[in-house]
Amino acid sequence: MQERRGESSSHGHEERVGLLAECDGEGEDVEMDDFKQGVSTKNPLHGIPNDQLLASVRTFVQTHSLDADLSIFLKAALIAQSPTSLPELTNDERLILQREQTHRWSQPFILYLTIVMNSLGAVIQGWDQTGSNGANLSFPQEFGIADTPPYCSVATGECARRTCLVGFVNSAPFIAIAFFAAWISDPLNERVARRGTIFIGCIFSLLAPIGSAFAQNWGQLVACRILLGIGMGLKEVTVPVYGAECDPSTIRGGLVMTWQLFTALGVVLGLAANLAVHKVGGIAWRLQLGSACIPAVPLLLFVYLCPESPRWYLKKGKVKEAYGSLLRLRNTRLQAARDLYYIHAQLEQEKEMIKKSAVASRDDLVTRFIELFTVPRIRRATQASGIVMLAQQLCGINVIAFYSSTIFVQAGFTITNALVVSLGVKIAGLITTCFIVFIIDTFGRRALLNFTFPNMTWTLLATGLCFLIDKSSNARLSLIALFIFIFQIFYSAGGGPVPFTYSAECFPLSHREMGMSWAVATNNFWGSIVTLTLPRILAAFTPAGTFGFYGGLNTLALVLIFFFVPETKQRSLEELEYVFEISTSRHAAFQVQEQLPWWFRRWILRRRGEAEPQLYRPKTPRPMI
Numbered sequence: 001m002q003e004r005r006g007e008s009s010s011h012g013h014e015e016r017v018g019l020l021a022e023c024d025g026e027g028e029d030v031e032m033d034d035f036k037q038g039v040s041t042k043n044p045l046h047g048i049p050n051d052q053l054l055a056s057v058r059t060f061v062q063t064h065s066l067d068a069d070l071s072i073f074l075k076a077a078l079i080a081q082s083p084t085s086l087p088e089l090t091n092d093e094r095l096i097l098q099r100e101q102t103h104r105w106s107q108p109f110i111l112y113l114t115i116v117m118n119s120l121g122a123v124i125q126g127w128d129q130t131g132s133n134g135a136n137l138s139f140p141q142e143f144g145i146a147d148t149p150p151y152c153s154v155a156t157g158e159c160a161r162r163t164c165l166v167g168f169v170n171s172a173p174f175i176a177i178a179f180f181a182a183w184i185s186d187p188l189n190e191r192v193a194r195r196g197t198i199f200i201g202c203i204f205s206l207l208a209p210i211g212s213a214f215a216q217n218w219g220q221l222v223a224c225r226i227l228l229g230i231g232m233g234l235k236e237v238t239v240p241v242y243g244a245e246c247d248p249s250t251i252r253g254g255l256v257m258t259w260q261l262f263t264a265l266g267v268v269l270g271l272a273a274n275l276a277v278h279k280v281g282g283i284a285w286r287l288q289l290g291s292a293c294i295p296a297v298p299l300l301l302f303v304y305l306c307p308e309s310p311r312w313y314l315k316k317g318k319v320k321e322a323y324g325s326l327l328r329l330r331n332t333r334l335q336a337a338r339d340l341y342y343i344h345a346q347l348e349q350e351k352e353m354i355k356k357s358a359v360a361s362r363d364d365l366v367t368r369f370i371e372l373f374t375v376p377r378i379r380r381a382t383q384a385s386g387i388v389m390l391a392q393q394l395c396g397i398n399v400i401a402f403y404s405s406t407i408f409v410q411a412g413f414t415i416t417n418a419l420v421v422s423l424g425v426k427i428a429g430l431i432t433t434c435f436i437v438f439i440i441d442t443f444g445r446r447a448l449l450n451f452t453f454p455n456m457t458w459t460l461l462a463t464g465l466c467f468l469i470d471k472s473s474n475a476r477l478s479l480i481a482l483f484i485f486i487f488q489i490f491y492s493a494g495g496g497p498v499p500f501t502y503s504a505e506c507f508p509l510s511h512r513e514m515g516m517s518w519a520v521a522t523n524n525f526w527g528s529i530v531t532l533t534l535p536r537i538l539a540a541f542t543p544a545g546t547f548g549f550y551g552g553l554n555t556l557a558l559v560l561i562f563f564f565v566p567e568t569k570q571r572s573l574e575e576l577e578y579v580f581e582i583s584t585s586r587h588a589a590f591q592v593q594e595q596l597p598w599w600f601r602r603w604i605l606r607r608r609g610e611a612e613p614q615l616y617r618p619k620t621p622r623p624m625i
Contacts, residue, residue, distance in 0.1 A: 044349045045081035053077055064319035076337035096332055104250045110328045114306040115243055115255050119262035121235035123295035124205045126266025135285035140166050143218040163535040172222045173229030174528035181233025182521035186513040194242040194309045197234050204231025206296040213290025236520045240504030241512055245311040246329050249572045253440040253501050260497035261437060264430040271423040278419060315509055350508050350577055368514040378511055380580045382518060384565045385503040389523035391557035392499040396460050396550030397491050398530045407543055411480050412471055421481050425488045432492035444569040445498045452494025453558040457551045459487035464547030505568055563588040590615045
């Protein structure tokens with residue numbers, strides 16, 4: 001074992017420098033052999049001589065007042081360096097490490113409580129969307145901005161103006177997130193950490209729906225919805241990041257995806273509330289909008305019972321506090337110590353990478369924002385997260401989220417039946433998301449997107465064509481509902497859960513809050529554009545043309561994802577440094593020259609024996625954190 005661990009440290013250093021030199025830049029001179037062999041992801045502890053490693057551990061423990069667990073950290077560092085068979089381990093310790101592989105979901109109760117409690121913030125997002133869905137049937141008449149005859153005149157252009165106004169009311173939260181809330185999340189996270197930012201967001205999410213319920217004109221309603229957007233934006237940025245930083249990498253995708261799962265749950269609960277109160281005369285829309293405050297209450301009460309993000313503590317130099325969080329988030333002290341030291345080693349290496357490629361050394365908001373687009377590794381994460389967030393908004397889901405009841409009424413459903421069908425569609429989405437939680441870390445983020453976007457395309461096209469069926473036909477309503485139902489299933493399997501999970505994990509810790517702010521701002525900017533223009537598009541294109549238009553946008557999104565979005569599954573957050581060091585041109589070339597031909601042989605020519613080509617491969621063993 002001494003020989004195995006005692007490889008030359010200079011060799012390890014040269015290997016790391018060589019990898020950085022190979023991957024930095026745009027990679028125009030890449031050889032085809034590189035594609036076939038894959039690019040290695042490296043354990044930063046690999047190659048460090050045994051004595052040197054243990055001496056570093058002792059210094060680390062003494063520096064941060066962790067002397068009581070010195071023996072645990074010494075053993076933990078050896079495991080982090082080489083997680084294969086180690087003679088120093090007891091049988092119980094070997095069993096613990098084996099269970100990480102065989103029982104991935106066997107995690108401490110506090111980890112699941114943290115994920116569930118924080119994901120309650122997502123319930124508010126979903127509930128608000130469906131509150132608006134039902135309220136759109138009545139609040140425009142209440143405030144004198146109804147956009148359909150006989151409430152307005154088509155000839156004078158009044159209906160068109162009111163259509164834009166209704167879209168503005170619905171899009172107000174997205175506008176607030178895109179231009180304000182997402183960007184204040186970075187400084188708030190810096191100062192009050194993850195839990196504090198979520199707590200502040202919950203205050204807005206509690207008071208804004210109540211204010212919406214008591215609004216006396218559309219201007220007051222817009223103001224309340226802007227405040228709601230601030231609360232939503234703070235949670236959208238923070239909750240997925242918080243989850244990604246707390247979760248083991250083997251199930252990180254599934255746990256972070258609970259954001260989308262709870263959004264789907266909020267959608268279902270909101271639609272159920274819509275249905276329950278839609279016949280309450282005069283105030284139905286007020287109850288539908290106001291009820292979104294309900295899930296904010298338990299989150300406000302219990303968020304500080306959850307441990308703070310260990311990576312946020314490490315970023316602030318609070319190593320002892322980070323260890324305390326990991327002791328609550330992992331099953332044993334050995335696992336907590338191993339993860340702490342391994343994350344620490346990765347972060348030290350990350351700092352060196354950022355120093356080598358950063359355009360400035362100042363650590364301020366403007367600098368971090370500029371570096372999202374100038375530092376090659378960070379720029380690639382910015383690009384990929386922007387693509388998946390853009391794809392989520394342009395795939396057509398907002399047609400269903402905000403206007404499904406309106407569309408079903410236009411198709412010929414009664415108001416009650418429209419709400420019932422909308423509820424059924426969202427229940428299907430919730431069930432699908434529950435299933436995807438358990439497979440996202442097996443199949444991967446990229447694979448789910450590449451599978452679901454083509455299927456969303458054809459279901460939207462089919463839905464649009466069904467609107468051309470004669471209204472007297474009994475098949476018209478059933479087919480429209482069926483294809484929207486199928487679309488929701490595919491969306492909930494890829495386009496819905498992946499973007500927030502992906503964006504929360506792809507940025508380095510130094511730029512994670514700013515990167516997630518960018519991703520959420522991008523998502524909500526396009527969400528506001530879609531929501532603002534959708535009533536007008538429906539009026540100009542008709543439902544048939546609208547569904548066809550968004551079907552075409554799904555095809556565009558698929559192309560962008562296929563060429564420019566790397567896979568991130570089952571790697572620690574720090575190991576993603578190596579994934580995003582690969583240039584954009586190199587990644588795209590690999591898809592064209594290796595991945596696409598393999599896919600054609602595998603699925604068209606039905607050649608089953610050929611292994612899928614890999615762009616990334618682990619070069620040294622790494623612990624499953």
